[in-house]
Amino acid sequence: MGALDRKVYKEIDLCLERIYPASIILAEKVVAAGLDNKSQLRGFETLINATTRFSEIQNYIKNQAGKENNAAAKWRLVSPMMLVQLDSLETEAHRIAGSDPQQILDVKLRLARGWAKQVVCHFLYKRP
Amino acid sequence: MDQKLASHLASAEFKLFKDEELRRIALETVERIVQQFNDEGLHPVKRSQLHSIPASIQTQGIGGLVELAKNQKEKNTKKENKKFWSLLYDHLTAPNDPDSLRSIAIRILSPMQIVKDVKAIQDKAEQGRQKTHNREAVDVFLGAITATYFEHFICHFYYCHKGG
Numbered sequence: 001m002g003a004l005d006r007k008v009y010k011e012i013d014l015c016l017e018r019i020y021p022a023s024i025i026l027a028e029k030v031v032a033a034g035l036d037n038k039s040q041l042r043g044f045e046t047l048i049n050a051t052t053r054f055s056e057i058q059n060y061i062k063n064q065a066g067k068e069n070n071a072a073a074k075w076r077l078v079s080p081m082m083l084v085q086l087d088s089l090e091t092e093a094h095r096i097a098g099s100d101p102q103q104i105l106d107v108k109l110r111l112a113r114g115w116a117k118q119v120v121c122h123f124l125y126k127r128p
Numbered sequence: 129m130d131q132k133l134a135s136h137l138a139s140a141e142f143k144l145f146k147d148e149e150l151r152r153i154a155l156e157t158v159e160r161i162v163q164q165f166n167d168e169g170l171h172p173v174k175r176s177q178l179h180s181i182p183a184s185i186q187t188q189g190i191g192g193l194v195e196l197a198k199n200q201k202e203k204n205t206k207k208e209n210k211k212f213w214s215l216l217y218d219h220l221t222a223p224n225d226p227d228s229l230r231s232i233a234i235r236i237l238s239p240m241q242i243v244k245d246v247k248a249i250q251d252k253a254e255q256g257r258q259k260t261h262n263r264e265a266v267d268v269f270l271g272a273i274t275a276t277y278f279e280h281f282i283c284h285f286y287y288c289h290k291g292g
Contacts (some may be wrong), residue, residue, distance in 0.1 A: 063283045066174060067175075101143065102143075105143055
């Protein structure tokens with residue numbers, strides 16, 4: 001990811017502040033779903049921090065929810081909300097970055113990483 | 129390779145296309161297939177049917193996948209599997225289907241003047257050259273999108289299959 005304009009960083013921070021309550025609701029839902037294996041969410045966070053493509057995150061969620069195991073059933077309880085929140089991050093990235101494709105890609109990933117940090121931290125704080 | 133195409137494939141615009149527009153196209157394709165299965169009262173194919181897709185793309189590109197789809201549609205005895213692979217084969221190869229991957233590639237490359245309408249060319253030799261150029265450009269473009277396209281396709285397919 002390249003460096004962004006200072007105004008863009010500020011917009012990203014403001015967006016992350018705005019979505020924080022929704023991220024908390026999602027994290028609570030993850031706890032309630034019983035997705036209590038720490039590695040499930042840590043794996044998710046690692047993927048988000050390592051990927052260079054936003055859609056890889058969406059695909060990861062769909063893949064986890066589409067598996068045929070016990071964890072998949074739990075992922076299916078939270079995946080619709082995750083995907084909706086990611087869609088709205090994508091929309092926000094377009095709003096923040098304007099028409100510059102590289103900037104849109106960078107902003108999307110920064111938003112996704114900030115969002116994942118919010119969700120995972122609250123999940124770790126709340127899980128039984 | 130066409131210079132215009134080469135610089136397009138290296139651009140952020142193309143990366144964004146793979147991230148958004150290509151994903152949307154893949155999702156629509158999956159949903160069309162799922163709908164066709166529902167309309168015909170067929171069970172969805174098992175997840176394992178799709179396992180060989182990424183490997184065949186990785187080793188032999190889209191040609192490998194076409195080969196795989198061709199073999200599978202002829203080999204499989206289950207009605208669902210036959211149907212799935214037939215639909216996939218058509219999606220990969222059908223020249224006149226507006227939803228086929230080749231038609232989609234032409235639709236994307238035409239406004240950039242990378243692929244040109246050969247009917248507008250009078251000279252037969254030039255028409256032939258342009259045809260070859262178009263085919264090569266579409267092949268290169270498909271080579272650049274196939275792996276990501278099928279990542280979107282497969283993950284969404286799994287997701288739909290499980291009623292996510």
